[in-house]
Amino acid sequence: MKIAVIYIAEPYQCYHTASVADALSSEFNFDVTEYYSFPETVQHLERIRAAMHAPALQLRQFRKSWKAKTLKTFRRLDQERILVLRENVDELNQYDAVVATEYTAGILKSMGLRHPALILLMHGAGDRYVNDDHHVRDFDLALFPGVKIENYFKQKNLIRPGHYAVVGYPKFDVFEAIKKESPVLFRNGRPFVLYNPHYQRQLTSYKACMGEIIRGFSDRHDYNLVIAPHIKVFHKGFGLRARRLKQQARGNILVDTGSPAMLDMTYTSQAAIYVGDVSSQVYEFLAEPRPCVFLNPRKLKWRDDPYFLHWTLGDVVEEPEDLMPAILRAPERHAIYRPLQEKLFRETFGEPLLGGSVRAAKAIADYLKSHPPVGGHNG
Template sequence: MKIAFIYIAEPYQCYHAASVASALSVIPGCDVTEYYSFPETVQHLARIRKAMHAPAPPLRPLYRSWKTRLLKTAKRLDQERLRVLRENIGELNQYDVVVATEYTAGILKEMGLTRPRLVLLMHGAGDRYVNDDHLVRDFDLALLPGPKVEAYFLQNGIIRPGHYNVVGYPKFDVFEAIRHEEQPLFPNGKPFALYNPHYQRNLTSYSACMRTVLQGFRDQTLYNLVVAPHIKIFHKGFGVKAHLLERQASQDILVDTGSPAMLDMTYTSQAALYIGDVSSQVYEFLAEPRPCIFLNPGKLKWRDDPYFLHWTLGDVVEDPADIMPAVARAQARHALYRPLQEKLFRETFGTPLLGASQRAAQAISDFMKNQVSERRHAA
């Protein structure tokens, strides 16, 4: 059985799929090849395999025409991703299985993918509404992180029995291996808060709150601060936005606009306090329950909205002037939220927490064996 893993976006995808590709490659009869679009992906894959002492399947670049490369240069990454998929249909049609971590890959069949079974290995496990989750229906098999997503997808008719498995979150397996590389981030020994704004324009707190957060932490002595926005915030502007933010770094404020630590749970595992808006990284942070603050400068009507379920796990701040008072009382108020944090974390990722990579690999192998058996019976 020939299996292709495709990484069609930034290297964050590696931390969700690479461990599954390695686990699948050692199952007898499974021949795995990985394809990448972003050149930086190569280094991230190598780092993961080294940390996990895991086999590295053959790695190939996805074909990208000059028109596609031009779209990347212009930071039109959504259009570039679609062109990359279209330009590689012939290559991918040589395989029995194609595994992707992006909903976008669901359109491969419309583009002419005919032979392979299409498998979705979800990345992220947040509550935010995603306008292309309907594409999950186009996958032959969806591998889900936990019962929360399973219930949502079933309720909305996005998945059907026999074509999905709840396997957990492979990224935790990767982190368990990589965490041994951790070094203290600040020499002064103080705990740090993590500010992790999302990129989506109508939901992010980045523009409205960044200045207040930076100045507020300069004016207090309890915490250091790590500013690690979603990497897609920096897609536009030809690096200007990243450069201006990096200039705000100081001895007590670490600004990260693109290092591996943004992707591998370094910050979410070590922070004493999470400040954010709608990023699913808050659920990774809650592997160890800790205080959270959510920023809602747009005054969205979020209560009783399932897409903002995580905002029930900490204080929600609408006025930027109230951010630092919320920071000051966060530890004292954490006891109010901890039981629900623990409950939603279990519902998001299930149990056991580790071993998802092997479960996902076995689910793919078993699914394909069943497909072969069904074809034989049909014949």
């Protein structure tokens, strides 16, 4: 059978999906072709394959019209993504299955995707409200990392038996292969705090708290600081925001606006303390339970809201001037939160931690065996 694995957004998607594409090819002998939208995706795929000692797969760039290219030039990336899917649906119809890692791909069915099984390999931890998660019902098969997210979609009546599976989180397999590549080193040898603000305008702490955290660490002698926002923070502004932020780097403050370390768990695996708002990267950080601080400068009413479940895993700060005191007392308060951190991590990603790539590939293979495409391309 022929499988198309699509990377329709930034290269961060590679770290969630490439290892599953490898397993589909090597373990189950599927004919796998990867499609990408961002040219830099190729470099990330090559890096992952080298670290995992996996052979290269067939690789194709999505065809793009002048309109799609114009949308990308002006950073209208959500609109561009939908147009690119529409422009390539006929080619994707040649496959027996299309595997994607974001909900947006669910619209392929309404665009005319008929022959392939449409498969979602979900990334993220499932706490934050996502306005297009209803698209999960448009997939023939949805693969979830753990029971927390399975239960969430059951409660919303968006999945049905036989069309979903819990497989774990393949990204951990990728990180296991590459984790020795890039230790985060500061000349002073001190541990570092990771600040990881999200991009979503209504929820991010970026504007309200960035200046305060930079000032707070500028002359500290106990911790370093790594600032690594969600990559989509830099979507707009033609690079101006990234350039301004980079100017804040100094001896004990590392600013990252686009390196692979932002995407591959380098920072989340090595930080001493996590500071953020709604990014699901906090769950990757909790593979080893450690202190967390969450920022709520907008004073959102978050308690008992399932979309803010992770805010129960550390102190929540509303006033920017309280940020540094909360960070500095986080280690002594960690014992309060550690039991719940361990519980929610298991519910989010399941056990065992490694092996999700093969489990996901097997779930896809089993589904295609029990639901063979009509007039399938057996090759």
